[in-house]
Amino acid sequence: MTSDDKVVLRAMANLWRGAESVGGRLTLTDRYLSFRAHALNLQTAPLDIPLSDIAGTRRYRNMGLVPNGLAVTTRSGTEYRFVVRKRDRWIDRIAELTS
Template sequence: MNNKKVQYTKKEFKIDLTWKQRISSMFFTTIIYGAVLFLFDRNQNINSIIFQAIFFGVLFVLIFPWAMKKILGKRVSNIVPELLDDEEIEEEIFANLFRGVEGVGGKIFLTNQRLIFKSHSFNFQKGQTNLEYSIISSVQKRKTAKLIDNGIKIITKQNTEFDFVVNDRDNVLVKIQNKLNL
């Protein structure tokens, strides 16, 4: 056996916008929100509409993303699964796992032995789901809400189904299927 440690890239979810994109988004959001306010309440003072629209644009384009990054950033990036003694993480993928009606946010970890889903601490249903590669019978594409092509369904040999939502579904599907074909 090869005892070399496999290096993997830890992926961080981030959307980096330039200041030009942020200002454009804030301007667009302000105009749209102002138009909606005007159309639904024509009795409102125009100065009030302008103030509310600017406040909404600044709040949701600048302040809200910054606050969410501060609140969620460390909770999402510090998700660490419980591993077996000789287990090593080879891939880390942001995902949601449906447990009943709740889409539980967290990460999929592809290791040298199994697929692990570990939730982040903001969920009601917390914990770790372990799927040995040997018990997985199929991995297939699925649509989320019968509309969006971002789902993966994993079916075990006991016919238990696990529905995941991921970004870049086709790439993630290939990575999981490659682990099953080892």
């Protein structure tokens, strides 16, 4: 993500990294889906997914129960799982930017 990117959506979110649910901020720009962890987490590496690498998104139930999961799959087959409010809004905007 660069300072030239136009922010489309931004929200507090969690990213599942193995068994750890990493808290931070999820940002969708006109070029990237980015996650920045809070400093209090064990795993704080930034994540930047170019929109051109996103193959698809889907809804999932966090912990098998709560309907607030957003799964993003890259063209290489890697799946990233986020927990975010208003996930349908995120899915719609990602679809608009990647179509």
